[in-house]
Amino acid sequence: EAGVTQFPSHSVIEKGQTVTLRCDPISGHDNLYWYRRVMGKEIKFLLHFVKESKQDESGMPNNRFLAERTGGTYSTLKVQPAELEDSGVYFCASRGLGPTDTQYFGPGTRLTVL
Amino acid sequence: QKEVEQNSGPLSVPEGAIASLNCTYSDRGSQSFFWYRQYSGKSPELIMSIYSNGDKEDGRFTAQLNKASQYVSLLIRDSQPSDSATYLCAVSLREYGNKLVFGAGTILRVKS
Numbered sequence: 001e002a003g004v005t006q007f008p009s010h011s012v013i014e015k016g017q018t019v020t021l022r023c024d025p026i027s028g029h030d031n032l033y034w035y036r037r038v039m040g041k042e043i044k045f046l047l048h049f050v051k052e053s054k055q056d057e058s059g060m061p062n063n064r065f066l067a068e069r070t071g072g073t074y075s076t077l078k079v080q081p082a083e084l085e086d087s088g089v090y091f092c093a094s095r096g097l098g099p100t101d102t103q104y105f106g107p108g109t110r111l112t113v114l
Numbered sequence: 115q116k117e118v119e120q121n122s123g124p125l126s127v128p129e130g131a132i133a134s135l136n137c138t139y140s141d142r143g144s145q146s147f148f149w150y151r152q153y154s155g156k157s158p159e160l161i162m163s164i165y166s167n168g169d170k171e172d173g174r175f176t177a178q179l180n181k182a183s184q185y186v187s188l189l190i191r192d193s194q195p196s197d198s199a200t201y202l203c204a205v206s207l208r209e210y211g212n213k214l215v216f217g218a219g220t221i222l223r224v225k226s
Binding site: 031033035041042043044045048050055056059091093095100102103104105106107108 | 118146150156159160215217218219
């Protein structure tokens with residue numbers, strides 16, 4: 001069974017540009033989470049999808065971030081326009097429906113905004 | 115006060131020794147507790163999960179939970195150089211969609 005995949009693995013963009021990150025969860029996992037780790041800080045929650053619905057987006061930093069999960073399969077996280085402070089590693093995780101099911105993390109996308 | 119606190123380390127132990135990693139959390143409603151291992155440049159990998167007070171053992175790893183003290187720990191027996199990594203403590207609440215709240219992590223170095 002394939003794990004969580006993310007694309008791209010690295011992205012270097014200039015301030016003001018747009019970047020779209022993609023996450024493909026484990027097949028059959030309805031729960032999909034986005035997290036971010038900025039340099040020197042702990043991993044922080046961004047948002048949570050259940051199927052195609054946003055369950056909790058309390059961690060989204062501001063309206064420059066837009067997440068979608070069309071059809072309840074893969075998810076995209078768009079940053080527009082990117083700012084320097086958006087640099088970090090963006091992780092996606094997916095989880096099954098059981099209350100104690102594990103969150104499995106993808107390899108992450110390292111975003112550098114210059 | 116941070117929601118999940120860990121000593122950043124590094125914690126250095128000799129090969130074959132027991133490594134003890136500690137974590138405290140602030141939300142008494144937390145229901146699930148996890149230890150993730152993260153190698154440099156890699157994604158977090160689940161090592162242990164624990165949901166009730168007491169000890170839970172899995173191979174060389176033992177997780178200990180004390181909800182009254184809001185404390186969770188991870189013991190690694192017979193530490194190996196391959197255990198050298200950052201260990202992340204995380205907690206979650208079902209009412210918040212099981213989102214994980216992470217500590218900053220403890221760097222463990224096992225010297226051969």
